[in-house]
Amino acid sequence: MEGVLDVDERKRESIVSYLRRRMAEFGIEPDDIAASIAQDQLRLRAARYQNAAGNTWDGNGEMPQWLVQAISAGQSLEHFAIGNSDEKPAPQRARVDWANDPFAGSRLATENPERLGAR
Secondary structure, three states, rough: OHHHHHEEEHHHHHHHHHHHHHHHHHHHOOHHHHHHHHHHHHHHHHHOOOOOOOEEEEOOOOOHHHHHHHHHHHHHHHEEEEEOOOOOOOOOOOOHHHHOOOOOOOOOHOHHHHHHOOO
């Protein structure tokens, strides 16, 4: 197991070294990355709508094309709402206790009922 950890650690160090070289090549400082991440987090907190691809909209200004297309296709705006506390949980189906099923393990439990009627 130790050999696997050594390989993973070497891969990690290789990637970190590569990223440091590329950052130096483009003049990117660690603070620049931290600021960019903080800005993204603020943008996401301000967003009111988001799709599965990560596109967001704060609800102000013109509606973005991804949302216009989704609504035109029949999806509701509420579907994309972030943190919508008004959402009702999906109704749960009644639980069935199969422990006392008299047909468990028999052909009746596995046969297609439509096919049984055709005999």
